[in-house]
Amino acid sequence: MDGTDNASFLTSRLEEAIGWARKYSIFQYPFVTACCGMEYMATACSHYDVDRFGAGFPRFSPRQADVLFVVGTISHKIAPALRRIYDQMAEPKWVVAFGVCTCTGGFYDNYATVMGIDTILPVDVYIPGCPPRPEMVLDGLMKLQERIQGTRKTGKRPPPEPRPDIFQP
Amino acid sequence: MNAASLIDSVVQRFPDAVSASHSYRGDATLVLRPQFLVVVAQFLKQDPALAMNFLMDLTAVDYSAFGTRPTPAFFSSSGVAVRPSTQIPDPDPWAGPPNGVRFTVVYHLFSLVHKHRLRLVVPLEEAVEEVDSLTSLWPGANWLEREVWDMFGIRFRGHPDLKRILMYDEFEGHPLRKDYPVKKRQPLIGPVN
Numbered sequence: 001m002d003g004t005d006n007a008s009f010l011t012s013r014l015e016e017a018i019g020w021a022r023k024y025s026i027f028q029y030p031f032v033t034a035c036c037g038m039e040y041m042a043t044a045c046s047h048y049d050v051d052r053f054g055a056g057f058p059r060f061s062p063r064q065a066d067v068l069f070v071v072g073t074i075s076h077k078i079a080p081a082l083r084r085i086y087d088q089m090a091e092p093k094w095v096v097a098f099g100v101c102t103c104t105g106g107f108y109d110n111y112a113t114v115m116g117i118d119t120i121l122p123v124d125v126y127i128p129g130c131p132p133r134p135e136m137v138l139d140g141l142m143k144l145q146e147r148i149q150g151t152r153k154t155g156k157r158p159p160p161e162p163r164p165d166i167f168q169p
Numbered sequence: 170m171n172a173a174s175l176i177d178s179v180v181q182r183f184p185d186a187v188s189a190s191h192s193y194r195g196d197a198t199l200v201l202r203p204q205f206l207v208v209v210a211q212f213l214k215q216d217p218a219l220a221m222n223f224l225m226d227l228t229a230v231d232y233s234a235f236g237t238r239p240t241p242a243f244f245s246s247s248g249v250a251v252r253p254s255t256q257i258p259d260p261d262p263w264a265g266p267p268n269g270v271r272f273t274v275v276y277h278l279f280s281l282v283h284k285h286r287l288r289l290v291v292p293l294e295e296a297v298e299e300v301d302s303l304t305s306l307w308p309g310a311n312w313l314e315r316e317v318w319d320m321f322g323i324r325f326r327g328h329p330d331l332k333r334i335l336m337y338d339e340f341e342g343h344p345l346r347k348d349y350p351v352k353k354r355q356p357l358i359g360p361v362n
Contacts, residue, residue, distance in 0.1 A: 076356045077337045083358055111344040111353060112336075120359040
């Protein structure tokens with residue numbers, strides 16, 4: 001084993017340790033606009049308890065947050081504010097689309113609603129459902145943790161998930 | 170005061186102002202000529218026998234697509250198509266707007282003193298799209314009239330601050346008009362989908 005391999009072995013172990021630390025200390029920014037917020041609160045509180053996953057500490061300043069939870073319908077009027085909040089967050093940062101309205105627009109198809117927040121910012125994890133069950137939220141949270149860990153393993157941000165198909169009757 | 174006597178008291182006082190009236194299941198409706206709106210509303214509010222001191226709602230209807238599509242079946246909560254019982258007399262009192270009318274502005278009034286209600290309907294000629302503001306009588310009409318302006322594009326003469334209330338300033342057009350395209354998007358950021 002020569003020196004370079006040894007060095008890369010050490011760095012990769014270090015990266016893995018940093019990824020492990022990061023995925024269990026998520027500071028989340030809940031951007032709550034609609035009824036999904038109730039389900040978000042149900043998940044965050046003691047019955048389901050996101051603190052088990054190290055994500056129990058919501059920050060209400062985007063500059064201190066790691067993960068942007070977009071919870072609820074986004075209208076065209078509020079979309080610039082959401083984009084601004086995303087821009088204010090410091091790297092590394094992740095985005096979770098919580099609820100079907102944020103994933104695709106949901107059952108809204110009108111003049112006022114953004115048809116999926118991925119049209120205005122990159123999304124890491126989609127949690128569909130109207131609203132999603134807490135189990136789905138926790139599943140999404142664990143998927144997000146895998147991505148956070150994976151970012152450190154490869155040194156590169158994994159490509160965003162493909163957008164779910166929209167059913168057009 | 171019941172529906173019939175409400176209608177009578179207005180018709181007797183303003184015989185020229187009321188072009189039609191009906192009552193349906195106890196709710197009285199007056200169809201007014203637009204130029205008489207403010208005087209009739211003032212009378213309704215200030216007459217002690219009527220005392221309509223609460224403007225419950227103010228909205229508008231776009232009749233430009235009225236009657237062009239068949240009425241959908243009425244569905245019960247179980248999803249089964251049902252018809253109302255034939256035991257209930259159900260004459261439809263509203264035959265549609267008069268010819269040449271595209272919008273009607275609708276006012277729902279309630280008297281907190283006497284607990285009676287009255288609906289005013291003001292048909293507007295297609296070329297006009299303007300009606301007198303009632304903000305001088307009910308301050309609550311301010312935001313309701315702004316909403317009607319925002320959604321339907323009907324102007325209110327004498328409104329203190331007639332600007333959009335729900336949509337953003339860059340928005341073009343009035344989304345609840347029947348000729349606003351259903352699929353049209355005007356995003357502030359992001360692609361036009």
